[in-house]
Amino acid sequence: MNAEDRSVLDRAAPGPDLTLRYGPAAEQVADAWLGDARATRRPLVVLVHGGFWRPEYDRVHLRPLGMALRDAGWTVVSVEYRRSPGRPEVTAGDIAVALTAIPASSAARWHQGLHNGSVVVVGHSAGGHLALWSASAAPAPGLVGTVALAPVADLGLAHRLDLDDGAVADFLGGPPEDNGDLDPVRLAVPGAPVVVVHGTEDGIVPLAVAESYTAAHPATRLVALPDIGHFALIDPLSEAWGTVVDTLASFDA
Structure with a gap:
């Protein structure tokens, strides 16, 4: 491997065009990159970062991805959330609130006409887990699709x-057996389409974790990328970048 x-x-990457707030806690914020005329015909892209839900990993490492997606023609929001071990x-709850509050604020000046x-x-990695969880348990208003990049999609197997x-x-x-309501593989089939993109050479979250989810939810489209690792899926300079862009484009109106 x-x-x-x-x-x-x-x-290093430039900061976002602006930062939004969706709640009173310090972590209840989201970075936004505002797209060009192409974005007006496309969905709002909401990013959920990974880091195995640990406090030391935040949304900053997704800035190259957010900037690249904006430059490719989308309006993008990268959500921060509280990462409290054992809670x-x-x-x-933060993900559910963010997915409701940010897209629903259609009257807000920051994104009028920008999607x-x-x-x-x-979502990527643990963020992929949260994206898949939300797709089943707390879908965003107006959700047309979920793209899970190397997700921790089966908590029991992980x-x-x-x-x-x-x-x-x-x-x-505690053990995942006591938290079935948070395990995407054990939840109902999402109402909107799901695509899982996973590298065959992922040494952080093995492809088998994604395969377990897609076996439980056969309508999910699994894109297995040969010779691709875990972080390539959020790297605009990697060979996986074209697949990520094409997958997002499949949800354009």
Whole structure:
């Protein structure tokens, strides 16, 4: 298995066009990149970052992705959320509030006319878990699709594989068997289409985790990318970038 290229995590990128607030907590904010005329015909893209739900990983590492998607013609929002080990209801609650508050604020000046009124949620790694959870349990108003990039889509399997040294149990505060309402593989089929994009050489979240989700939800489209690792899916300089853009474009009106 190839070593993971983590360079995108520390790559310098300009800040967002503006930062929005969806709640009173310090973490209840979202970065926004405002698209051009192409974005008016496209959904709002809401990004959910990964980092195994741990406090030390925040939305900043998605800035190269947010900027690149804006330059490719979308209006983009990258959501921050509280990451409190053992309190998964806080994390999930923030995602649910953000997905309702940000797209629903259609009268707000920041995005008037900057997207077509629909929403695509894109999550990476643990953010992919949250995106898939929300697709079933708390879908965004106007949701037309979910794109999960290398998602932790099956908490039970991820726990058995001991991903990131017990990350699932740390997040949940206990075994996943006691938290079925937070496990995407055990939830109802999402009402809007789901695409999972996963690299075959992912050394952080193995492809088997995505395959377990798609086996449970056969309507899901799984795109397995040969010779691609975990972080390439959020790296605009990687060979996976074209697939990510094409997948998003499939939800354009």
